[in-house]
Amino acid sequence: MKNEGKREKNWKDLYTRSTKLARAKQLGIEYPRLFEAKLRQNSVSEADERINVLFVCSKNQWRSPTAETIWRSHPKLNVRSGGTSPNARHHVSENDIRWADVILVMEEKHRSRLKAEYTRVLDFKLIYVLDIPDEYKYMDAELIELLNQAVPAILMLE
Template identity: 45%
Template sequence: MTRNVLFLCSQNRLRSPTAEQVFADWPGIETASAGLLADADVPVSPELLQWADLIFVMERAHRNRLSSRYRQWLNGKRVICLDIPDDYDFMDPVLVELLKRRVTPYLR
């Protein structure tokens, strides 16, 4: 059974696309990423939220924004906050390592 995993950050330019790429080749996992701001490269949508089995956000503020704006599409889905600040470039090796350490326990 495939699990659909959605990664969210603010603008979908650095953290969530990195996470999407890092976990894209995991067996049994489909990944996507989006941003919570209006100017995000890929803005989050109700369709993406309905598609996702598991949702990861990078910061508490993302979880708050997600639950206040998109509550009706979350339907009790698990939203996990990774507590990763916006301090990294796309595919930064430190960010990749942090993501692997924090996300992997939830994918087993």
Template identity: 50%
Template sequence: MANLLFICSKNQWRSPTAELLFKDHPEHKAYSAGTSDKARTRVNQKMIDRADVVFVMERKHKELLKQRFEIGNKPLIVLDIEDEYQFNDPELVKILQVVLSDYI
């Protein structure tokens, strides 16, 4: 079972929506967090260490993670999803399903 970590800014809309797509998934366990001090769940080194693959919504999240944490050689994938969706927005779900099709 692969551990997938989804990162956005405040862990309110995009990353929790991605995490929800993997609820009860037979092959993957998903977690989500944010980079902001105001994040619902703030990313930490333990989360990074536990993840097999880290997905970030924007390039700025990748840069923040690389500055703040030891990523090692694990995959760090930028999804290029702008912060313009609400939690579980049907359009966001469709985008995530397409970009994560190799995992879902």
């Protein structure tokens, strides 16, 4: 008789867990959630692992592709770029954000747009604003200089 009660309780636990898993999948979040320290440990657990860096600007035409081009060959980095505008060359996707360990945005408005569109996915992501205005063309010498000053300090590559 005691065993029947225990089996019933286990069934309820399983049912509750499967319901939570289904709801989490529907919302696009991971369940059970990991703590921030655990996420950081998983993302960069060893010194020789590469860091996934996502560069974001508005239209993914000049600033973020320049950053991607500059840092593409760095031995410690995997890089991608995207834009927040609906008509960007490559619109930032949920997969891009999940892939990234660190997100570097050109302006504060890009961080705001990402947070508005991908709130749940960004819960434990590191986002830094580079404060680089939209006044540079692709591979502009001044833009390259700004990126070479800002990025290594943020990613501790020096």
